[in-house]
Amino acid sequence: MFTESRFTVIAGAGPTGLTLARQLARHGVPYRIVEKSAQPFDGSRGKGLQPRTLEVLDDLGLLDGFLAAGGPYPELLAHLPGGGEHRFRLDEVHAPTPAVPWPNMLMLPQWRTGELLADGIPVEVGVGLTGIDPIDGGARVTLDTGEAVDAAYVVGADGGRSTVRKLAGIGFEGETHEEERLTIADVRLTGLDRDHWHVWPGEGRAFRLGLCPLPGGDWFQLTAPPSALSPAELVAAVDPSITVTAVGWTSEYRANMRMASRFRAGNVFLAGDAAHVHSPAGGQGLNTGIQDAYNLGWKIATGSAAVLDTYEEERLPVAAGVLGISTRLHRRHAEGADDAMRRDDPVLRQLSLNYRGATLADERRPRPGTVQAGDRAPDAPLAAGRIFDRLRGPHATLLAFDWESPLPELSVPVHHVSEAAGIYGTDGPTLLLIRPDNYVGCATHDVRDVLGYLERAGL
Incomplete structure (x- = not known):
C-alpha cells in the first residue's frame, strides 16, 4: 500500500477533485486540494447524477445525503403554439432491481453536489498552480502564493481550461462550434408550477425556452438560445403571466467537445473536464469526472507505477466513448431531430461501462x-x-x-x-x-x- 510521505496535490475543487480527495482520505493518502476560485461554484450547470454515480456515492457513504437533497427528473411539459400542451419524459422511470437499486437519474444542482462532496474536505481556496517541475520520484509544484510543494503526484481536476494540462504539455484535441451556443441561468419566478420541466418550442423544430425546477429550493434552471434579452424578458416573451423575481448564476455554453491526448505525463494525471469536455446532452460530463477520480484514487494509494499506468488505459477509452455519445445527442438536438430530447439509451446510465480486456481485468x-x-x-x-x-x-x-x-x-x-x-x-x-x-x-x-x-x- 501507499508509503510515500509526500502529498498528492489536487488542482480543482469541483466534483472530480473533491471525489478524489475523499478517495485518498479513506485510503490514508496525504493530499492537498487547491482551488483557484475564491468562492465555491454557485450554479446549477451539471444537474444530473447517473445511476452508476449513485453507486459510487453509496460506496463513499454519502448517498443518503444526496438522495435527501435531490429529486427525480420531472415530466416535461411542452407549451405548444396555439395553446396546446404535450407531456413526455426524457426517459421512462425504471423500477429498482436486485442488481440495480438506483436505476434512475437524480436531479441535483451542481453547486449542491459540490457542497455535499466538500463537507469535511480541507480545500485551500483562492490558490492556483503556476509551475510543475519533475523531481526524483515526483513533482515540485509552485503555487501562486509563492509556496513550492514537493508532491508524489499531481492531479489536474481544474476544468476545461486546465492549467495543469497546459503545464504538463498535454494536447487537447477536438473542436468548438462557436455558432452553437446556449444561455443558461438560475432564476426564481412566480406563476409557474414546479411539477414539470417546462419547454416552449420555437418555429419548426427550433427550441425557444426551457425552465426546469431544481430540487432543494425555489430555483429554476433557464435554458434558451443566445439573445440580447435578459432572462426576465425571455420568460415574459413566452408567457407574460410568469414573473422572474431573481436571477442567480448565468453562463453561455459553447458547443465544445475535446479530449486530452493523454491522461498521464509522468507523475501528473488529468481527470474530469481537464481530460475531456462534453456537450451537456445526456448528462455525462460531471458523472464521467467523478468516476475518473473513483478509478484513480485507489491506484494512487497502491503507489505502484504499473497500476497507475492502467488509469489512462481504462479511462481514456471510456471518455472517448462517452464523448461520442454526448456529441451524437448534441448533433440530434442541433439538427432538430424529432426525438432530440430522448435520453433512453441505457448506456447513458453508465452501468454497462467496463474495462474488459485491460491489464487489470x-x-x-x-x-x-x-x-x-x-x-x-x-x-x-x-x-x-x-x-x-x-x-x-x-x-x-x-x-x-x-x-x-x-x-x-x-x-x-x-x-x-x-x-x-x-x-x-x-x-x-x-x-x-x-x-x-x-x-x-x-x-x-x-x-x-x-x-x-x-x-x-x-x-
Missing part, C-alpha cells in the same frame, strides 16, 4: 459468466444484507460462490455469497476479486490466480 474461466472481469460488480440480495454492503469501503473484496474448499489467509475480506450466483452468472465454485472501485478484477476457479492478482495490483 483478469478473466481466467474457460466459460466466463454473465459478469466478467472488467465489469461493474452488480448488487444482489444476501441472507443478511446485500452485496453492496460487503463492498462498501476502500478495500478490495473476494466473493466466493459455491466455494467449499479452505482458502488461505488473504489481505482482503472474503464473503461467501452463493445466493448471488444467479445475478453474477457463476458456474460451480468461483472466486471473483472485486477491486476497491467495485469492478471485477479477477474471475477464476483457482485461488492461485487471486493471490497473483493481489500481488500485481498492490492490494
Whole structure:
C-alpha cells in the first residue's frame, strides 16, 4: 500500500477533485486540494447524477445525503403554439432491481453536489498552480502564493481550461462550434408550477425556452438560445403571466467537445473536464469526472507505477466513448431531430461501462459468466444484507460462490455469497476479486490466480 510521505496535490475543487480527495482520505493518502476560485461554484450547470454515480456515492457513504437533497427528473411539459400542451419524459422511470437499486437519474444542482462532496474536505481556496517541475520520484509544484510543494503526484481536476494540462504539455484535441451556443441561468419566478420541466418550442423544430425546477429550493434552471434579452424578458416573451423575481448564476455554453491526448505525463494525471469536455446532452460530463477520480484514487494509494499506468488505459477509452455519445445527442438536438430530447439509451446510465480486456481485468474461466472481469460488480440480495454492503469501503473484496474448499489467509475480506450466483452468472465454485472501485478484477476457479492478482495490483 501507499508509503510515500509526500502529498498528492489536487488542482480543482469541483466534483472530480473533491471525489478524489475523499478517495485518498479513506485510503490514508496525504493530499492537498487547491482551488483557484475564491468562492465555491454557485450554479446549477451539471444537474444530473447517473445511476452508476449513485453507486459510487453509496460506496463513499454519502448517498443518503444526496438522495435527501435531490429529486427525480420531472415530466416535461411542452407549451405548444396555439395553446396546446404535450407531456413526455426524457426517459421512462425504471423500477429498482436486485442488481440495480438506483436505476434512475437524480436531479441535483451542481453547486449542491459540490457542497455535499466538500463537507469535511480541507480545500485551500483562492490558490492556483503556476509551475510543475519533475523531481526524483515526483513533482515540485509552485503555487501562486509563492509556496513550492514537493508532491508524489499531481492531479489536474481544474476544468476545461486546465492549467495543469497546459503545464504538463498535454494536447487537447477536438473542436468548438462557436455558432452553437446556449444561455443558461438560475432564476426564481412566480406563476409557474414546479411539477414539470417546462419547454416552449420555437418555429419548426427550433427550441425557444426551457425552465426546469431544481430540487432543494425555489430555483429554476433557464435554458434558451443566445439573445440580447435578459432572462426576465425571455420568460415574459413566452408567457407574460410568469414573473422572474431573481436571477442567480448565468453562463453561455459553447458547443465544445475535446479530449486530452493523454491522461498521464509522468507523475501528473488529468481527470474530469481537464481530460475531456462534453456537450451537456445526456448528462455525462460531471458523472464521467467523478468516476475518473473513483478509478484513480485507489491506484494512487497502491503507489505502484504499473497500476497507475492502467488509469489512462481504462479511462481514456471510456471518455472517448462517452464523448461520442454526448456529441451524437448534441448533433440530434442541433439538427432538430424529432426525438432530440430522448435520453433512453441505457448506456447513458453508465452501468454497462467496463474495462474488459485491460491489464487489470483478469478473466481466467474457460466459460466466463454473465459478469466478467472488467465489469461493474452488480448488487444482489444476501441472507443478511446485500452485496453492496460487503463492498462498501476502500478495500478490495473476494466473493466466493459455491466455494467449499479452505482458502488461505488473504489481505482482503472474503464473503461467501452463493445466493448471488444467479445475478453474477457463476458456474460451480468461483472466486471473483472485486477491486476497491467495485469492478471485477479477477474471475477464476483457482485461488492461485487471486493471490497473483493481489500481488500485481498492490492490494
